Amino acid sequence: MAKEFYQPLSGNEMPRFAGPATMMRLPAKESAEGLDACFVGVPFDIGTSNRSGTRHGPRQIRAESCMLRPYNMATRAAPFDSLSVADIGDVPINTFNLKDSIRIIEEHYDAIVEAGCAPLTMGGDHTITLPILRALEKKHGPMGMVHVDAHADVNDIMFGETVTHGTPFRRAVEEGLVHGPSVAQIGLRATGYTAEDFDWPRSQGFRVVQAEEFWYKSLAPLMDEIRGQTGDRPMYISFDVDGPDPPFAPGTGSPEIGGLTLIQALEIIRGCRGLNMVGCDLVEVSPPYDPFGNTALVAANLLFEMLCVLPGVEYRS
Amino acid sequence: MAKEFYQPLSGNEMPRFAGPATMMRLPAKESAEGLDACFVGVPFDIGTSNRSGTRHGPRQIRAESCMLRPYNMATRAAPFDSLSVADIGDVPINTFNLKDSIRIIEEHYDAIVEAGCAPLTMGGDHTITLPILRALEKKHGPMGMVHVDAHADVNDIMFGETVTHGTPFRRAVEEGLVHGPSVAQIGLRATGYTAEDFDWPRSQGFRVVQAEEFWYKSLAPLMDEIRGQTGDRPMYISFDVDGPDPPFAPGTGSPEIGGLTLIQALEIIRGCRGLNMVGCDLVEVSPPYDPFGNTALVAANLLFEMLCVLPGVEYRS
Amino acid sequence: MAKEFYQPLSGNEMPRFAGPATMMRLPAKESAEGLDACFVGVPFDIGTSNRSGTRHGPRQIRAESCMLRPYNMATRAAPFDSLSVADIGDVPINTFNLKDSIRIIEEHYDAIVEAGCAPLTMGGDHTITLPILRALEKKHGPMGMVHVDAHADVNDIMFGETVTHGTPFRRAVEEGLVHGPSVAQIGLRATGYTAEDFDWPRSQGFRVVQAEEFWYKSLAPLMDEIRGQTGDRPMYISFDVDGPDPPFAPGTGSPEIGGLTLIQALEIIRGCRGLNMVGCDLVEVSPPYDPFGNTALVAANLLFEMLCVLPGVEYRS
């Protein structure tokens, strides 16, 4: 079967405020079969410790993606020219049971990975990255990671639980899902209980980039460095929308001031071009705290930029 | 081809806050072929004289329909047992050109009517009822109408224009689309320039029911009377969401105080059971003025109630 | 000088969402000279005990009045045919000094009263009714009053102060501004410290109508009774927007559940037709708590209805 290249529905065929509510107005598909990359939603928020609402993230990100056209004016990436991309809908999580949901998510991503498709995930809270990494690791082995966040998310336990939105990367290390020296955590900051929150990841070889380190500065040099170090290792982007400073993305559950600008966020993603990216997520968009969708707009744009740096994307000259 | 009976996606298959953003979580279809009834969006707001935003109505009505289950607990209607119903998406109107949009809408509904399908329209401003009636009249001849609204919408011209959201029923009379003595306008009120606004429709044989007439009272007797008078004549429901009192449906462009309760709105629609209904619309939902979707929730529920009174719907005992 | 009859700017001359932000799109005048009635704003909220914000009330009421056309479809009142009405702007209160503001307001209304003009006031918190009554009493003597409110506003002192938004009618009695047996307080309810809050006004001859007394019932009979009792005595309407149940008018500072419907509010005002009305106010609209203007919309409509019951208004047949 010849690969099909789908295009976002044009604004000259259907007004941008109308038509199907899929990501980027792409076709809706039942599965990842035959796709190079897929947008997939994980409407899960029961791993959240403060404000909830990320269960509605995928829907609002799709809604706010309606302005996105297929060509990246800044980088000249034309992802739909060379990749087959569609929206495969949401994972049917069990919203009453955290553990069962983790199982459902992992199985859902097993199928995506088996189809040879790179998942671009619309979260959902950060708990979901754990089962996604589990599925990806089965095929790709321990991955490097570009992790943007206000928090390290390496707690051991929270309120007695081992799997929450504050623990995924502790578990990922323990389970061998990531390769510590290929992990960069960018944007960490704010308050904690002890220095341990940032020292433990450092002890695992993570590059911990506190927000203060790059105030007023371009992150392009940092990304150059990361590209130099990770080589061909399979890489994953996990982007928590609380990485940017709250005024730039207020619709999230655990905002912390002093973070990234949207420009730095764009530099991080664009700086991943050339990495062997096997999957990406954008998590923690909580629509009830941003009813006009400004945070989801940021998320939709960053997801498009992630698509633009997947291996095999063509850049027009 | 055997008729297919579609069911809304169950909450036990996919959480209600997730899954496809279609009306009632029904399947999305490309056209009305093979359907008994269809939900269809008309994302049009350039006929609006005061606040705009109804272009986003169809999308928000669909979003707020996610709680709707297939069975009507009050009336025992089970519409999906006997009718084939799906969501056929939006009409690709030309948002820069009112007249061209009117033409596009009429042609789009011509195809629905030819398919033998009853359209349940999600507006959009009230201008759209004119091209819908034009398409329906070609098949059904002059229709009776249950028109719920704060305004009579029978202006001759507005700012020099003959086709706007304030003129559709003057045009409908002139073009012979409706049968005056079979038309009831319910909920009219507020301010105007002269008594003419309500006297002209009366002079055409319309039953004009000013809101004050039914304050504190059930509308069931009125609906009994209407059913008695209209017999088998093809009928249409045009429900402007500004018919209800603004606190009950604030997300609209021209709110007028002193209107219907939601209970009266339900009575009107439920009271249409037994009429020879050939189409229905719910117009003037303007999401920007109600970001949490309360008005769209009302609209989604009323559209389901309209579906429940279409000819051929089975009522369980 | 011949009296000039002003008309609201028509929607066919300037779109309703544009043009001057005056009440009902009437001309702006510098003073009440030559007018039969005037709309006047008192942007005052420093007498408020709970949530503030009514300083913005006049501006938002004017903004939401843009849909009002000159003719009352329900009552057939055409106030601009026989009265000269304009918007005379706001009273320049001293927002840092309650007592000085009270003085400023009284002096401002002295001039309105001297011009022979009936003031229709857009508040502002309820404190402002005291200086307004003081100015009116100089000309008209002790007045009767239709007072709609959730609270009796007859506290003796609050936090040691004698003039606040909770005390105006105690002061009005003490100063002889109102004639007790001609005062009706409608909609009173909720919680208090003792029964005294309602017993004291009763002891002054007030008719105290607790909200519960008229649940589910038309207020028309009550208004008939009031009209029968007050005869030709000069009358004043003081309408606190917290009289209606909070869902009907959420933008106010001290909401109490179990109140009037908007229909009852309309019945009260329309029921004042025939009284010797010398002034009216609509107070306690607090825009910050209702950013889309639903409460101000109610206020604008009720103020128009007040205008329609002023002595001398013509009713078309």
Place this chain on the structure above:
Amino acid sequence: MAKEFYQPLSGNEMPRFAGPATMMRLPAKESAEGLDACFVGVPFDIGTSNRSGTRHGPRQIRAESCMLRPYNMATRAAPFDSLSVADIGDVPINTFNLKDSIRIIEEHYDAIVEAGCAPLTMGGDHTITLPILRALEKKHGPMGMVHVDAHADVNDIMFGETVTHGTPFRRAVEEGLVHGPSVAQIGLRATGYTAEDFDWPRSQGFRVVQAEEFWYKSLAPLMDEIRGQTGDRPMYISFDVDGPDPPFAPGTGSPEIGGLTLIQALEIIRGCRGLNMVGCDLVEVSPPYDPFGNTALVAANLLFEMLCVLPGVEYRS
């Protein structure tokens, strides 16, 4: 130890917009010891099937209770004259684990019940009523119940789970926590899968009062009847804020149109006076969907009315 009668902090000691953010500005206590009744929060929302956010319910209900004064002007109840009442804070639920939270809630209420204190619960989603009933049943045996809701909440399982916000009353029957013939469910309506949703409770002896049964009517006669039938049996009020029509209480997760008015809600609670009430809850307030607190205001008022009908409350003459 002599019983202490606490009073809400007066508005003359501290402005109503300031001071401690406890329910009704009552003292904060560590436990229920020595109290006749207590306000207690259960900040739990992970049993919710649609929109979440009720975890913030207790905090917003407390905030909106700031206007409540100690005396009920309508019923003349003066609960603080004869009962010792305080706010004992929130239950420290485990927000990552539904089952563990159910255990924590039950244990927390065991202690309240042992202290001889009647709990007035601020939810939280409706799942929490199950562990509360479990704790109360140990002391009081099977209870009667006044259950106000849009939904019967008697599902057997949801998405494979037996304990969610849609199942508590099925479980309560199975576990013998309630006495079917002493249970009334008021306000049920909307859509479902089959008639079973309302037929099953009827088969257990529940009085199921669909919303339509009382449109336009006072609920006082129904409450008279309920009082006549339940005698001295221990009774519980479970009030889901989606019982009222959504415009009256929009801040909730599963709104359904056509429900109760606030007046009917007040009639239900006031109509419980004389019952042997052993506990009450007000659940499903979701602040993110009502940022200005209108729904929480309703909840705070209804909780005060519940306090007013507890056994032993004094009514002033």
Place this chain on the structure above:
Amino acid sequence: MAKEFYQPLSGNEMPRFAGPATMMRLPAKESAEGLDACFVGVPFDIGTSNRSGTRHGPRQIRAESCMLRPYNMATRAAPFDSLSVADIGDVPINTFNLKDSIRIIEEHYDAIVEAGCAPLTMGGDHTITLPILRALEKKHGPMGMVHVDAHADVNDIMFGETVTHGTPFRRAVEEGLVHGPSVAQIGLRATGYTAEDFDWPRSQGFRVVQAEEFWYKSLAPLMDEIRGQTGDRPMYISFDVDGPDPPFAPGTGSPEIGGLTLIQALEIIRGCRGLNMVGCDLVEVSPPYDPFGNTALVAANLLFEMLCVLPGVEYRS
């Protein structure tokens, strides 16, 4: 007739939250006669391709201008000392007919230009710049332009139409209204269909400054350069409020991330001092998407800064 110098109404004469809702609290005038510069609103949004609502822009900009005092603390400009400036109200566009509105706008600006007055326009969507340029060109010939925007707005046709908010500068070039080499487009970015969107304006001699070019950098040097190149040529500022990054101005219809800061916006306008400025506009403020007016506040301030760089403004030492 001696020129009159009007001053904004002082906060010591009328509180800032009250008084006339004109731009900067300046006098309202019927026409531009006798004025050096005027603020004028164009409440037009039917040329918009995505979210509408800019019809309300002029009103909200005026409301948010209430804090503006007459003297620029940063630049020492005192525009009201040497220029006669007032608010001449809104253009009475025909909101049902795009083409007719374009005609009305052009005629309205013909009169302003004939009066020798420089228009400072409050939009309205970007379509309106076309008829404004047409009117100005009749007097001034082809103009240079400082165009701030996320989009180039040089589409040839959109949905078959030649005049929309995405086409004005293609038309302006074709009609000879602008002088390409004197045009700078600043802030362009985001997604498109092809590189053509930015290459075409470059081919016309425009200076296209993509947002990325000036990330982290002052725009003062760019403005120095522009001033050096344009000499005495008549110049126009067209400022689309989506030029700034969406968090800085969320109330607009087509937001794109990665844009200007407000500081850069200020630098652009202040950097126009010394140019031969003949008119300015600030477009695309859509109040429904920013109910508290933050975007309109930005717009009001930028319009004041535009006034401060008009020829003839005095700067205090």
Place this chain on the structure above:
Amino acid sequence: MAKEFYQPLSGNEMPRFAGPATMMRLPAKESAEGLDACFVGVPFDIGTSNRSGTRHGPRQIRAESCMLRPYNMATRAAPFDSLSVADIGDVPINTFNLKDSIRIIEEHYDAIVEAGCAPLTMGGDHTITLPILRALEKKHGPMGMVHVDAHADVNDIMFGETVTHGTPFRRAVEEGLVHGPSVAQIGLRATGYTAEDFDWPRSQGFRVVQAEEFWYKSLAPLMDEIRGQTGDRPMYISFDVDGPDPPFAPGTGSPEIGGLTLIQALEIIRGCRGLNMVGCDLVEVSPPYDPFGNTALVAANLLFEMLCVLPGVEYRS
């Protein structure tokens, strides 16, 4: 009595969205006795010239402080290890009387100062800094000050009044409460009546830092300089939340564009480490204009940073 060191309630004891609504979830205390530092609210907004609402500031700042953990990840400050800190509630101001409130505030702070406790004030509008300085001066003599603001707040009179939120620092100079050469005003900008607004403070020896001076630049060097100049002199921080650019802190009454970033705000506070700080305030947070609490979140974080720079705070290595 041994000093008690209080810790914020941990997220593992009580979910962060629940529990006591005190600042940082610290214990509530009746007075400042025994404390080294205290958080105290001043719910006062009647000194405000434009939008009100800061009366609700303390409550929302406390609510948004729930995420704050005890350790500063950036600076390694651990304030609760070495200082005894609690929340002592609100000052019971008289909201109807500005002058009386000023007296109440001063007396309240007299007691705090006498207890040897450093007050960290949650405002309230900027008027409150005057009585706070008066109380502090009695013990500490004329203080230096780091004053962050968009406005100099050195008006002589406003609308005839000498004490308002625009005059505190004129009064502070006149009364000898501050030592001019030790005062820095940072972030000043926008519009005024004359250059006097900034020239007068300069004439008193203040360092006036206009916002433009530090656009794009770190404020760390400025803070180094300030630390070098003020030596051991008692210092006070007065931080008006309108110092930051409005997009970063929209919930305030008098926003002015072109201000500080949150990063600069953090640099200012962190740069105060080593100063002899005797008190701090964070004023002008107006919750009604930011219902989701983004501005209060900024305020809560900055107040924690202020605590971290009090003398005696331990920094972990």
